Amino acid sequence: MLLNNKKVNIFSLIVGIIILIFLPRFISGYWVRVITTIFMFAVVSQGMNIMYGYMGYLPFGNIMFFGIGAYITAIGMSRGLSFLAVLPLSALTAIFFSIIFGFPMLKIRGHYFAIATIGINGALMAVVQNTTEITGGAMGTTLPIINKPPEVTNNYFYFGMLALMLITTLVIYLVTKSKFGFGIRSIKANEEAANSMGINTTYHKVTAWAISSLFTSIAGALYAYWMSFIGPTEVFSTVFAVNVIVIMLIGGAGYVLGPIIGAFVVSLLSEVVWSAFLEYHLAVLGITMIIILFFVPKGIAGAVTDFIKNRELRLRKKVSV
Amino acid sequence: MGENNIILNIKSLSKHFGALKAVDEVSFEVKRGEILGLIGPNGAGKTTITNLVTGTYLKNSGSIVFEGAEISNLQSYQIARKGLTRTFQVVKPLIGMSVEENILVGSLYGRDNRNTDMKNASKRTGEIIKLVGLERKKDFLVSDITLPDLKKMEFARVLAMEPKVLFLDEVMAGLNPTEVEETSILVKRIRKEKELTIVFIEHIMKAVMGISDRIVVLHHGRKITGGTPQEVVNSPAVIEAYLGKRYAKEVNNEG
Amino acid sequence: MILQMITNAFLVGGIYALMGIGFSLQWGISGIINLSYGAMVILGAYISLECFNIFQIDPFVSMIISGAILFVIGAIIYRRLLQPLLKGGIIFTLILTFAVRLIVENITLKVWSANYRNLTLSYTGSNFQIGDVFFPLTKVLVFLIAIVLIYLTYLFMTNTKTGKGIQAVALDTEGAQAVGIDVEKMYLINFAFGTALAGVTGSLWASIYNFSPHLINAITGKVFIIAILGGLGNIWGAAVGGLFLGIAETAGLVFFGAEWQEAIGLVIMVGILIWRPYGLIGKKFFG
Numbered sequence: 001m002l003l004n005n006k007k008v009n010i011f012s013l014i015v016g017i018i019i020l021i022f023l024p025r026f027i028s029g030y031w032v033r034v035i036t037t038i039f040m041f042a043v044v045s046q047g048m049n050i051m052y053g054y055m056g057y058l059p060f061g062n063i064m065f066f067g068i069g070a071y072i073t074a075i076g077m078s079r080g081l082s083f084l085a086v087l088p089l090s091a092l093t094a095i096f097f098s099i100i101f102g103f104p105m106l107k108i109r110g111h112y113f114a115i116a117t118i119g120i121n122g123a124l125m126a127v128v129q130n131t132t133e134i135t136g137g138a139m140g141t142t143l144p145i146i147n148k149p150p151e152v153t154n155n156y157f158y159f160g161m162l163a164l165m166l167i168t169t170l171v172i173y174l175v176t177k178s179k180f181g182f183g184i185r186s187i188k189a190n191e192e193a194a195n196s197m198g199i200n201t202t203y204h205k206v207t208a209w210a211i212s213s214l215f216t217s218i219a220g221a222l223y224a225y226w227m228s229f230i231g232p233t234e235v236f237s238t239v240f241a242v243n244v245i246v247i248m249l250i251g252g253a254g255y256v257l258g259p260i261i262g263a264f265v266v267s268l269l270s271e272v273v274w275s276a277f278l279e280y281h282l283a284v285l286g287i288t289m290i291i292i293l294f295f296v297p298k299g300i301a302g303a304v305t306d307f308i309k310n311r312e313l314r315l316r317k318k319v320s321v
Numbered sequence: 322m323g324e325n326n327i328i329l330n331i332k333s334l335s336k337h338f339g340a341l342k343a344v345d346e347v348s349f350e351v352k353r354g355e356i357l358g359l360i361g362p363n364g365a366g367k368t369t370i371t372n373l374v375t376g377t378y379l380k381n382s383g384s385i386v387f388e389g390a391e392i393s394n395l396q397s398y399q400i401a402r403k404g405l406t407r408t409f410q411v412v413k414p415l416i417g418m419s420v421e422e423n424i425l426v427g428s429l430y431g432r433d434n435r436n437t438d439m440k441n442a443s444k445r446t447g448e449i450i451k452l453v454g455l456e457r458k459k460d461f462l463v464s465d466i467t468l469p470d471l472k473k474m475e476f477a478r479v480l481a482m483e484p485k486v487l488f489l490d491e492v493m494a495g496l497n498p499t500e501v502e503e504t505s506i507l508v509k510r511i512r513k514e515k516e517l518t519i520v521f522i523e524h525i526m527k528a529v530m531g532i533s534d535r536i537v538v539l540h541h542g543r544k545i546t547g548g549t550p551q552e553v554v555n556s557p558a559v560i561e562a563y564l565g566k567r568y569a570k571e572v573n574n575e576g
Numbered sequence: 577m578i579l580q581m582i583t584n585a586f587l588v589g590g591i592y593a594l595m596g597i598g599f600s601l602q603w604g605i606s607g608i609i610n611l612s613y614g615a616m617v618i619l620g621a622y623i624s625l626e627c628f629n630i631f632q633i634d635p636f637v638s639m640i641i642s643g644a645i646l647f648v649i650g651a652i653i654y655r656r657l658l659q660p661l662l663k664g665g666i667i668f669t670l671i672l673t674f675a676v677r678l679i680v681e682n683i684t685l686k687v688w689s690a691n692y693r694n695l696t697l698s699y700t701g702s703n704f705q706i707g708d709v710f711f712p713l714t715k716v717l718v719f720l721i722a723i724v725l726i727y728l729t730y731l732f733m734t735n736t737k738t739g740k741g742i743q744a745v746a747l748d749t750e751g752a753q754a755v756g757i758d759v760e761k762m763y764l765i766n767f768a769f770g771t772a773l774a775g776v777t778g779s780l781w782a783s784i785y786n787f788s789p790h791l792i793n794a795i796t797g798k799v800f801i802i803a804i805l806g807g808l809g810n811i812w813g814a815a816v817g818g819l820f821l822g823i824a825e826t827a828g829l830v831f832f833g834a835e836w837q838e839a840i841g842l843v844i845m846v847g848i849l850i851w852r853p854y855g856l857i858g859k860k861f862f863g
Contacts, residue, residue: 058667104850111609111666112849115800119846122797126839179429179437186426189415196375196413197482198401198430238793242674249671279686286678293661293668293675 020162024155032154034271036226038263039161040219045247045259046168047216053253054176055208056188057106058114060241061121065094065213067235069220071128071135074230077143083225087218094217098209106205118238125236140231143224157226164222165260168215173256175211184208246285249292252299261300328353328518329374329405329486334383336366336373343369345542346383351486356512356519358533358550360526365539367522368410371488375407376400387486404432404485408492410522412471414463420470421459424449424477431482446481453477453507468495472504480511486518493525501525505532530554579709585826586819587715590722591780593818595795596802597729597811598773604809605746606767608658608669612677614796616646616771619680620778621787622688628695635695636721639779643772650771654764677792684789694786718780725776730811732769742766746809801845 024032044066052058069090076086105116129138136142146153175181183204186194195201224230234240243266251262273284296303329351336344344366351357359367372378374385376397385393392400400406415423428442428449450459453473458466463474472492479487489508493501505528512519523529529536530550537547538559546556553559599613610616620642627638653676661668702713733739744752745762753759781787802821806813821841828840 052667058670060670111670114667114670115609116846116849119800119842119849123839123842123846126836126842130836130839177439179439179442182422182426182429185418186415189417190413192377193409193413193415194426195397196377196401196406196409197427197478198398198406198432198434199426200398242678245671280682282678282685283682286675286682289671289675289678290657293664293672297664297668 017166021159024158029150029154032158034267036154036158036161038267039158039165040223041244041247041267042165042260042263043161043168043219044216045244045251045263046165046172047212047219048244048248049253049255049259050172050175050184050208051212053248053255053258054181054188055184055205056191057205057208058245059117059209059212060114060245061117061119062212062216063236063241063244064117064121064124065098065216066220066223066240067121067124067128067232068094068097069217070224070230070235071141071220072217073221073224074136074141074143075134077225078141083221087221090221091214091217094213095210098213099206102206102209103202106202106209118241121236121238121241125232128232128236135232138232140229140234143228143230145228146225153226157222160222161219164215164218169256169260171211171215176256180204180207242285246289246292248299249289250296250299252301252303252305255299255301255305258299258301265300326352328388329520330384330386331370331374332384332386334370334373334385335381336369336378337381342542344373347539347542347544348383349537349544349547351518351520352535353518354512354516355534356508356521356532358529358536359520359522359539360524360529360536361539364541366542367539368490369542370539371407371490371520371522374400374488375405398430401430401482401484402432402434404483405488406431406479406482406484406486407488408472408475408479408490410490410494412468412475414471414474416464417462419460419462420455420466420474421446421450423463423474424481427478427481432484449477449481452480452511469500472496476507480515483515484517486520488520488522490522491524493523493528501528504528508532579707581826581830582823583709583711585823587712587719587822588825589819589822590719591777591784591818592798592802592821593815594722594725594773594780595777596799596806596814596818596821597726598770598777599799600803600806600808600810600814600817601773602767602770603803604807605742606654606763606770607662607666608654608673608767609666610767610770611670611673611796612653612680613673613770613774613799614792614794615677615680615684615789616649616774617778617781617795618684618787618789618792619649620646620775621782622684622693622778623775624779624782625688625693625695634697635779635783636717639721639776642775642779644775646775646778647768647772650768650774651764653771654767658767659760659764677796681789681792688789690788690790692786692788692790693782695782697783700783712784714784718784721780725773726811726815729773733811738762738765797841797845801841801848804845804848 020035023035027035044063047065048059048062051062072090072093073083073086076089077083081089101120105113128135131137132139146156148156176185183194183199183201186197186199187201187204191201220235223235247262247266248259249262250265251260252258269288270281273281277284292299298306327350331350332348334344334347335342347366347370349357359370361367369378373380373393376392376395376399380393383393384391387400387403387405390403392403392405395403415426418426425442425446428445429437429439450456453476455470455473455477458470463471466474472495476489476492492508493504496504508519508521509532511517521529521533533550535548536550536553538545538553538556545558546553548556595617599610602608602610602613620639623642623645624633624635624638627633627641628635633641657672657676658669661672697714699713703710704713704716705711731739733743741752741757742762742765744755744757745759745766749759752762778787798821802814802817804817805820806815806817824840824844828836832840
C-alpha cells in the first residue's frame with residue numbers, strides 16, 4: 001500500500017470506488033466511454049505489471065491475449081453464442097496459449113522472452129489476417145450489435161470494465177502478499193538464488209503468465225463486445241502494446257495501484273496531446289517514455305512511496321534525537 | 322549401521338568444461354552431523370562440486386547419493402526441497418527486498434516446501450533473525466547493508482530453509498579476524514542446535530582446522546587426501562602443496 | 577525458374593546480410609537490442625532521397641553521407657541516452673530504443689509523409705541476362721557493394737586497432753580494461769558503427785526498392801531474424817542469416833504467397849529463440 005496507515009488506505013480506496021460508481025451520472029457519454037477505456041487499459045497494464053513489475057519478465061507482445069479474447073468472442077458471438085458463453089471460452093483459450101508458449105519460452109532469458117512475444121503476437125496477427133473465412137481477415141469482423149439506447153450501453157460497459165479492473169487489482173494484490181507472490185518477486189530479485197531456495201521457477205513463471213493472460217483476454221473479450229467491430233491490426237497492435245508498457249511505467253511497475261494511476265494519467269494527457277499535437281503524438285509518446293525512464297523510473301506510485309518512506313525516516317530521526 | 326550414518330555419498334564424480342577437467346573422479350562421503358572441511362587452492366573444484374551437488378551444473382559422470390537416493394538428475398529447487406542447500410561464494414541476495422523478506426522466502430520454500438502458512442513462516446523468520454543477530458537491520462534493503470551482514474543474511478536464509486545438509490561456500494571471505502571468529506562459533510553452534518551436517522569450503526586455514534571434524538583436500542579437480550585435521554596436516558602431499566610448514570607447526574603446537 | 581529464384585534470393589540476401597550485421601553487432605557486443613534500427617535504415621534511405629533530389633547525387637555515393645550522419649546519430653544516442661541508463665537493465669534499453677524509433681518515425685512521417693518513395697536512376701530497369709536468368713543491374717550493384725562492405729567490416733574488426741579493441745572488449749571486458757582499452761569508448765564506437773551500417777543499408781535499399789516509414793516494422797523484424805539466426809555479434813553468421821532469410825522469403829513468396837511471408841519469418845524467429853538462443857551458427861564469433 002502507498003501509505004503506511006491501513007485505515008487511511010482502506011478509507012481512501014472506498015471513497016475512490018464510490019466516486020467511480022456514481023461518476024457516470026455527472027459526466028457526458030463521451031467521458032463515460034473515455035473512462036471505460038481507462039479501466040480497460042488499467043486491466044491490460046496490470047497483466048503486464050504482474051509479469052514485469054513483480055517478476056521481471058517483460059512480455060512485450062502480451063496484447064496477443066487481448067486479441068485472442070477479442071477474436072474468440074467475435075467468432076463465437078457471430079455464430080450465435082451469448083457473451084457469457086464465449087467469455088470463459090476466450091479466457092481458457094488465452095490461458096491455454098500462455099501455457100503452451102510459456103513452457104518453452106519462459107525457460108530462456110528475459111530479453112529473449114520479450115522479443116519472442118513480439119514475434120508470436122505478429123504471427124498471430126498475420127494468421128488472423130489470412131484466415132479470412134473464419135476471422136474476417138484484414139477487414140475485421142463484426143459482432144451482434146446491442147439493441148439498447150447508448151446511455152445504457154455506455155453504462156453497461158463502464159461498470160463491466162470497472163468491475164474487471166477492481167477484480168484484477170484485488171487478485172494482483174492478494175497474489176503479491178501470498179507465498180506465490182514472494183516466489184515471483186524472488187525470481188525478479190535473483191533467479192539463480194530463487195532456484196537454490198527451493199522455488200520451482202518454471203511453475204511460477206508459467207502460472208504468472210496464465211494469470212496475466214486471463215485478465216488480458218477478458219478485457220479483449222469485453223472490448224470486442226463493446227465495439228461490435230474489431231480488426232487484427234487494432235487488437236494485436238504494437239502501438240497498443242507500447243501504450244500499455246508506458247502506462248505501467250508511468251504509474252509505477254511493481255506497485256499494485258501503478259497501472260490504475262498510469263492509465264488515468266496517460267489517458268488524460270493523451271486527450272490533451274491529441275487535440276494540441278495530433279501530428280506529433282508518436283514523438284510525444286517517445287519523448288515521454290524517455291523522460292520517465294530518466295527522471296521517474298519508479299513511476300508515480302514509486303515516487304510517492306519513496307517520498308512517504310523518506311518522510312517517515314526523517315520523522316523517526318527527529319523523534320529519536 | 323554405516324548406511325544410515327552417511328548422509329551424502331559422492332562417487333567418481335566428474336565434470337569437464339571442454340578440455341578442462343574441473344572435477345575428475347572425485348569420491349568422498351559425508352557423515353550425518355559432521356562438519357566436513359573442503360579445501361584446496363582456487364580452481365581445485367570445490368565450488369564446482371557444490372554446484373554439481375546442488376543441481377546448478379549437470380555432471381558428466383559419477384553419482385551423487387543423498388540419503389540413499391540418487392539426486393544428480395534433479396533440478397536445483399528439487400534438491401533444495403529435499404534438504405540439501407548452499408550459500409554462495411559471491412553472495413546472491415534477493416535485491417529489492419529487505420533482510421527480513423529474504424529470510425522469509427527461505428522459510429516459505431526450502432525443505433519439503435514447508436511453511437505454506439505465512440504466519441508460521443514469519444514466526445520462524447523472526448527466530449532465525451534473532452539467532453544470527455540481525456534484528457536491528459531486518460527492515461533494511463539488502464542493497465543498504467555491509468558485506469558481513471549480507472553473509473549473515475544469506476546464512477540465515479539457508480537456515481530458514483531447515484536443511485539437512487548445508488554447503489557453506491567461503492562464508493568467511495572478506496571478513497576480518499574478529500568476524501571470522503564469530504562466524505566459526507556461530508557455525509558450530511548451529512550445527513549442534515539444528516542437527517545439521519555441514520560441508521565447509523574455506524581458505525582460512527585456522528577456521529577450517531578449528532571447526533572441521535574431517536577434511537577433504539582437492540587439487541586440480543582431484544581429491545588428494547582426506548581425514549582428520551591432524552592427519553591432513555601431517556600428510557606430506559598436503560603440507561607440501563598448501564599448508565606450508567608454518568601452519569603445520571602452529572596446529573601441531575596447539576593440538 | 578529455380579535458378580531465378582536462387583538468384584533473387586542471393587541478391588536480396590546481400591543487402592539483408594549487411595543490414596543484419598549492424599544490428600547483430602549492437603546486440604551482441606554493445607548489448608543493446610536496438611528497436612530503432614529499422615527507423616535508422618529508413619532514415620538512411622531518406623537522406624539518399626534528398627541527396628538525389630536536391631543534388632542529383634547517386635545513392636551509391638550518398639551512402640557514404642548516410643553512413644556518416646547515422647554514425648554521429650548513433651554515437652549521440654548511445655552516449656546521451658543509453659549509457660546513462662544501462663543500469664536499468666535490458667528492458668530499459670528496449671523501451672528507450674523503441675522511444676527513439678517512435679520519434680524518428682514521427683519525424684519521417686511529418687517531413688516525407690507516409691507515401692512510398694523511390695529513386696529512379698538512369699540505369700534503373702536495365703538488366704543483363706545469363707541464360708534464362710535475369711540480373712537487374714541495380715540489384716547486382718547493391719549485392720556487390722554489400723559483399724565488399726561486409727568484407728571491409730570484417731577487416732575493420734580484425735585488422736585495425738579499434739576493431740581489435742572492440743573484439744577484445746567483446747571477449748573479456750575486464751581483461752581489455754586491464755590492458756588499457758577504454759571499454760566504454762569501444763562500446764560506443766561499435767554501436768555508432770552499427771547505426772552507420774543501418775544508414776548505408778538504407779541508401780542501398782533506396783536504390784532498388786521503394787520505401788516509407790511503414791516499412792520500419794518489417795525491417796526491424798527482418799534484422800531480428802538475421803541476427804538471431806546468425807548468432808549475436810557474429811559477422812559471418814549474420815551474412816549467412818541474411819542469405820537464409822533471402823531464401824526463405826523468396827521461397828515463401830513462391831510457395832505461400834506474400835501474405836504469409838511475415839508470419840513465416842516470425843515463426844522461424846520464435847522457433848530459433850526457443851530452441852537455439854545462440855543461433856544457427858553456434859557460439860558467438862566473439863565468444
